[in-house]
Amino acid sequence: MTHxxxxxxxxxxxxxxxxxxxxxxxxxxCDLTITKGEYVVIVGPSGSGKSTLLNIAGLLDTPTRGTYLLDGIDTQKISEAQRAALRSKRIGFVFQSFHLLPHRSxxxxxxLAMLYQRVDRRTRRNRAATVLNRVGLGHRSHALPTHLSGGERQRVAIARALAAEPSLLLCDEPTGNLDSATATAILDLLDGLHREGMxxxxITHDANVAARGERTITxxxxxxxxxxRAIRMSP
Structure with missing residues (x-):
């Protein structure tokens, strides 16, 4: 294979x-390879090891054994400070419970996602506006999370994850706190990001979420x- x-x-x-x-x-x-531009879904019952897998992939935990390469970098051979820098630059996290600061717009x-990267204020402001527009929330940029719906809050969380221009988006039950119509809109947003090359x-236990991925790992x-799995048909 040449490519x-x-x-x-x-x-x-x-x-x-x-x-x-x-x-x-x-x-x-275990061995696992996720290549650039893939959309992979990890499913399994509660207590199966999904969170452990996510925490290792997200550089929140270090594995007991084995080697984890992120973008070709051996994550065990770098310092804790380098790991933190790698995590903030390369990985965007989206959680079930949003994790937004309630008293900040x-x-x-x-x-705030860009503070650790020493991005200057003007660039931070412009990039934040860009990603909020990208998730369809440009018109709500000054609203507090307490004044946003669950779906809007999750869009802010996705925008925050995208702000650092990561190479990987890790989502843990991203629709777990949303009603089905809102969940569909969030999944459509993830589909769009994937089409753009993200x-x-x-991680999910929801069959509707799992159906969106190209690969399913149990x-x-x-x-x-x-x-x-069969090739997914476009609706």
Whole structure:
């Protein structure tokens, strides 16, 4: 193959054991590659190891064993400060519970994501306005989260995740707190980002969310299996 798509996430024999007593192996040794531009869904029951997988991929936890390469960088061979910098630059997080600061505007919440990167104020302001427009919330940029609907709050959270121009968007149950119509709108937004080339990994137990991905990885008792699937038909 002449065209080699670079891997954004590469796990090599990655496993995670939490100390006991008794010790718990939350993730069995696994290999996983997610290449640039893929939309991967990770499904599994509660307690299966989904959160552990997300925390390792998001550089929130270090695996007990194995190697994790993010954009080709061996994440175990860098300092904690370098890991934090890598996380803030390369990874955008979207959680079920939004994690917005209630007394700061949508614009401020998005700008705060760039503070760690020493981005100057004017650039922060312009970039925040751009990503809020991109998620359809430019007209609500000065609103406080308490004055926004759940769907609008999740759009702000997605804008915040995009502000750093990450190479990877990690979403943990991104529609878990939303009604079905709002959830569909958020999933359509993620579809649009994927079409623009964003690499997306979504953790979910919701079949409607899982149906959106190109690849489905199932995790059960800490073991990963990949489900081959038919090519998704466009609606």
């Amino acid at each position: 080699h798509t670079p891997a954004v996430i590469e796990f090599r024999e990655v496993s995670m054991t939490y100390g006991g007593p008794p010790p718990v192996q939350a993730l069995q040794p 949508a614009q401020d919440n998005v700008e 690499t997306i990994a979504v 995790i059960r008792d800490g073991q990963l299996t990949e489900t081959p």
